[in-house]
Amino acid sequence: MSKEKMKGIxxxxxxxxxxxxxxxxxxxxxxxxxxxxxxxxxYRAWASVSIKRMYEKYEKCLEKKGHLPLIMPTLIPERNFLLEADHVEGFSPQVFWVTHGGEKKLEEKLALRPTSETALYQMYSLWIRSYNDLPFKRYVSGQVFRFEGGDTRAFFRAREFHWIESHDVFATEEEARQQVIEDMETTYEMLQDEFAIPIIFFQRPEWDKFAGAVHTYAADALMDSGRVLQLPSTHLLGQNFSKPFDVTFMDEDNEEKYGYITCYGPAISRIYGAMISLLGDDQGLVLPWDLAPIQIVIIPIYRADTKELVLDKARELTHLIDDLIDNAYIKLDDRDYVNPGEKFNEWELKGVPLRIEIGPKDIENNQIVAVNRISGEKIRVKQDELNKYIENYAENFTKLLKEKYSIQFESQVEIANTVEEVKKIIGENKIACTGFCSIDLDGEPCAEIIEKEVKAQVRGKRTDAETHKFEKCVVCGNPAHETVYVARSY
Amino acid sequence: MSKEKMKGIxxxxxxxxxxxxxxxxxxxxxxxxxxxxxxxxxYRAWASVSIKRMYEKYEKCLEKKGHLPLIMPTLIPERNFLLEADHVEGFSPQVFWVTHGGEKKLEEKLALRPTSETALYQMYSLWIRSYNDLPFKRYVSGQVFRFEGGDTRAFFRAREFHWIESHDVFATEEEARQQVIEDMETTYEMLQDEFAIPIIFFQRPEWDKFAGAVHTYAADALMDSGRVLQLPSTHLLGQNFSKPFDVTFMDEDNEEKYGYITCYGPAISRIYGAMISLLGDDQGLVLPWDLAPIQIVIIPIYRADTKELVLDKARELTHLIDDLIDNAYIKLDDRDYVNPGEKFNEWELKGVPLRIEIGPKDIENNQIVAVNRISGEKIRVKQDELNKYIENYAENFTKLLKEKYSIQFESQVEIANTVEEVKKIIGENKIACTGFCSIDLDGEPCAEIIEKEVKAQVRGKRTDAETHKFEKCVVCGNPAHETVYVARSY
Incomplete structure (x- = not known):
């Protein structure tokens, strides 16, 4: 096996x-x-650069929609957790506890935040005074910690992960519901348009919602294997937290009222994992144009007698492109100890969107060779058209990627009228659409039967328009109040 | 006392x-x-926006100088701390320890990172193979934790603070020393040029260096009170960490060698504290143009009969400025329930660099009133000259701020030949320059005497050229090997 092959996947x-x-x-x-x-x-540098860019894009989008940043302590006192009963029950088993400072035992255990509601809302209680302060929209960027059992996998499932959480307070429930819709729109804008990940939103069943929420709405990414992967979720908390944390405001009518709260938590590191899983190919990473740490790599191809000529030209080109093209990092790979073939493989593996090769023949013909990371297509480009070529290429690259990986949700779905049919559809790596008695807690026993027999989960009901209607619950045969989707998840 | 006064400082x-x-x-x-x-x-939104911008500027500067980002775990196993003896001795009393996950006692205590050497270098040991990988320059942005006794003060001294740490590995000691110089240059570029904080670098005495370092070079900010405040420091670690953590590389001569390491730690939250302390005035915050969350506030001044006219014009102006001026956030403060005087005070308190007032008379005369946050000066500007006026204003604002607060180090310094003279100079809120036996450990007893008698610290020797020479140590009378500076610090 050649050295090149060993380095590749x-x-x-x-x-x-x-x-x-x-x-x-x-x-x-x-x-x-x-x-x-x-x-x-x-996370090593190549991933960290992309993840930081994803944060930047996401934060800009949240700010455009009226959110301001906060920087919050990483630690939360134990007593805060005890205030909301469902929340404490949901999160307690997952909390890392700080018990000592130096040799000294602390008076109270401190939690490494698994999520920040119980740290934030006691502050919101102090900061929000009147209806003039509402809506109050803030976000926190940072890491959270969850002591989870089972396997961990880089980016997807870890005991420390990196996310943004936004927490918004409103005077009315209607406004809070509108915020949930805005959060879902934000998710589509970011995941589908920027990161090229096809998703669909479901209202999760009651037994599968965030600990302390009224309702949870979660994006499932449609992975090419037919499985789904839970990505950002947004939660209508209603007054479940504003009451124990005393998040009140003086309303226009001079009455003190509890706020309605929503929270939204895009886990950037997990989205990165989903993105590289979905977009990558047998050669390695494929990244949207903006997210690649380097957009263009220039590889000079020479022998001893043409080295100086080619390197000079390659340097000239690098400076030229660097001057003319905004929003792109250009790298000239002039390492002497690596041969061109190895360089091709290495930069394909790393997902650089555009490779430019230049050798003595190309210099003679005033051209370069451009290689497309998505298609592998090689084309010759005249040097005086290079600038325009790159501009078009940059503009189209992420679009092409989105088209390649856009998955029509409907194309993944088949209708099931029996548990057997659900099982068959899941076995074919598809998503089953079926009738279900209820996504309230009443429906949980039926979901457990599906989980056991089909090894798949009831993901909930679509948040957009639903056209399929069913008479009966696929499990218990009682009247179907909902149309739900059943899928295997990662 | 009026409501306005109560809201102010x-x-x-x-x-x-x-x-x-x-x-x-x-x-x-x-x-x-x-x-x-x-x-x-x-940190609330108004500070968080500025701190995030400071991070952005700092990271860009580090990247320009060849650093790449890493995202590192917040937790470090206890065993890592035990590898470098000085380091464990220096940091152990300050470590927050995680001992439990949920109800389960962990097999090994985990430290909330007080600094990341012991997490990073075990990875560097795996990542660095040959001289081709060097220099290896990486930075981590995030929070660190130190269980410190004593008073805490927002931004200045806290048990969790926000910094960047860069950790660089080189093949030779000479290159590592060059990196320390680069780090000092970076500090001047950022603190003096961008954040308008005058600083000077000292090589710290041996008894005051970073736990595990060969040498520590620290910036002292010159605060207007005559006291100094320690800001970023850069450390030559030499091979002190590369040996226990096995950070080696295969050199050109095919021999395995230990790398030379430097680390540099600008504490962004502390720099923010220094900046607002130094630049602020009796009205409140003053911020460099780029760091203010809002650069321009427009305040319409009207009575009932002119409200519509003035608000329309103010809106028109806001859109106009927003379209024409880059890199500035413009806010129209059209709150009906706050009077103009309160608005003036509020935005002065918050440090918005430029206030624009517009009333019916101004509309008649095609002008606005511009109010400078630094000088308080009010001037009338014709509307068709507004664009140009703002561009100039933006360009000059931070420059003016730097000039106002630039403190020539020499002007703060007086020469002392006896401990009595040191005491007198310190009492006058100045910095004493004096002879000292040694900044090696031999000199520590003399430093302790100064600390005790003068209540001030030997900050070390200047890293730039030193012109003053002394015959004898100011304390023990032995030959003075060094010229040092004594100051009170925050």
């Missing part, structure tokens, strides 16, 4: 996704699972 | 700095010390 994505992903993480230098605490994973 | 900065600072933090809504863990302080 040794399995096809379609044949062994799990091994493909593990090799991608390691060989493209995205993360390192050898850190000596289980479930905590350093 | 009630003491002069020069009369009671401590109370002035506390009121500034609270009334300008920068942070809230009422969070229910001692020493942890939420």
């Amino acid at each position: 040794s399995v096809k994505k379609s044949e062994d996704f799990s091994r493909w992903y593990t090799e991608l993480i390691q060989k493209a230098e995205l993360a390192d699972i050898r850190y000596n605490i289980k479930g905590l994973v350093p | 009630s003491v002069k900065k020069s009369e009671d700095f401590s109370r002035w600072y506390t009121e500034l933090i609270q009334k300008a809504e920068l942070a809230d010390i009422r969070y229910n863990i001692k020493g942890l302080v939420p």
Whole structure:
């Protein structure tokens, strides 16, 4: 096996996704699972640059919609957790506890935040005074911690992950419901338009909602395997937290009222994991134009006698492109100790969107060779048309990626009228659409039967228009109050 | 006392700095010390926006100089701390320890990182293979935790603070020393040029260096009170960490060698505290143009009969400026329930660089009134010259601020030949320059005498050229090997 092959990914994505992903993480230098605490994973530079850009885009979008940033303590006193009963029950088993400072035992245990409601809302209670302060929309960017059992996987499931959480307070329930819709729109804008990940939103069943929420609405990403992956969710908390945390405001009618709260939590590190899983191919990473740490790599191809000529020209081109093209990092790979073939493989593995090759023949003909990371297509471009070529290329790259991976939800779905049919559809790596008695707690026993027999989950009901109607619940045969979707999830 | 006065800061900065600072933090809504863990302080939106911009500028500068970002776990296993003896001794008393996950006692205590050397270098050991990988320059942005006793003060001293740490590995000691110089240059570029904070670098005495360092070089900010405040420091770690953590590389001569490491830690939250302390005045915050969350506020002045006219014009102006001026956030303050005088005070308190007032008379005369936050100067500007006026204003604002607060180090310094003279100079809120036996550990007893008698610290020797020479140590009378500076610090 040649050295080049060894450096590349040794399995096809379609044949062994799990091994493909593990090799991608390691060989493209995205993360390192050898850190000596289980479930905590350093992100290396190549992933960190992209993740920071994703944060930037997401924060800008939230700010455009009226959110302001807050920087909050990472630690939360135990007593705060005890205030909302469902919340404490949901999160307690997952909390990392700080008990000592130096040699000294602390008077009260401190939680590494698993989510920030109980830290924020006591402050909101102090900061919000009157209806003039509403809507009050803030976001916190940072890491959260969850002591989860089971396997961890870089970016997807870890005991520390990186997210944004926005927490908004309104005077009325109607406004809070509108915010949930805005959060879903934000998710589509970011995930589908910027990160090229197709998603669909479901209202989650009652037994599967955020601990303390009235309702939870979660995006499921449609992965190419037919499985779904839960991505950002937004929660209508109603007054469930404003009451115990005393988040009140003086209304226009001079009455003190409890606010209606929503919260929204896009986990950037998990979205990154979904993105590289979905967009990557057998050669390695494929990244949207804006998110690649380097957009264009220039590879000079020469022998001893043409080295100086080619390197000079390559340097000239690099400066030229650097001057003319905004929003792109250009790298000239002039390493002498790596041959061109290895360089091609390395930058394909790392997902650089555009490769430019230049050799003595190209210089003679005033051209370069441009290689497309998505299609692998090579074309010759005249040097005086290069600027225009790159501009078009940049404009179209992410669009092409979105088109390639856009999955029409309907195309994944088949109708099921019996549990057997659900099982068959799931077995074919599709999503089943079926009738269901209820997504309130009454329906939980039926969902448990599906979970057991089909090894798949009731994801909830679509938040957009639903056209399918069913008479009976697919499990118990009682009247179907809902149309739900059943899928396997990661 | 009028409502306006109550909202403003009630003491002069020069009369009671401590109370002035506390009121500034609270009334300008920068942070809230009422969070229910001692020493942890939420940063409110107005401070968080500026701090995020400071991060952005700093990260861009580090990246320009060849650093790439990493995202690292917040937790570090206890065993990592035990590898470098000075480091464990220096940091152990300050570590917050995580001992439990849910109800389960963890097998090993985990530290909330007080600094990241011991997390990073075990990874560097895996990532760095050959001289081709060097220099290896990375930075981590995030929070660190130190269980410190004593008083805490928002932004200045807290048990959780926000910084950047860069950690660089080199093949030779000479390159590492060059990096320390680069770090000092970066500090001048950021603190002096961008944040308008005058600083000077000292090589710290041996007894005052970073736990595990060969040498520590720290910036002291020159505060207007004559005291100094320690700001970023950069450390030559040499091979002190590369040996225990096995950070080696295969050199060109095919020999395995230990790398030379430097680390640099600008504490952004503390720099923010220094900046607002230094630049603020009796009216409140003053911020460099780029760092203000809002650059321009437009305040319409009207009575019932002119309301519509004035508001229409103010809206028109807001859109116009918004379209024409880049890099500025413009706010139209059209709140009906706040009178113009209160608005003036509020935006002065919050440090908005430029206030534009517009009333019926101004509309008649095709003008606006522009009010300068630094000088308080009011001038009339014709509407068709407004665009140009703002461009000039923006360009000059931070420059003016820097000039106003630029403190020539020499002007703060007086020469001392006896401990009595040192005491006198310190008593006059100046910095003493004097002879000292040694800044190696031999000199520590003399420094302790100064600390005890003068209540001031030996800050070390200047890293730039030193012109003053002394024969004898000011304390013990032995030959003076160094010229040092003595100052009180915050």
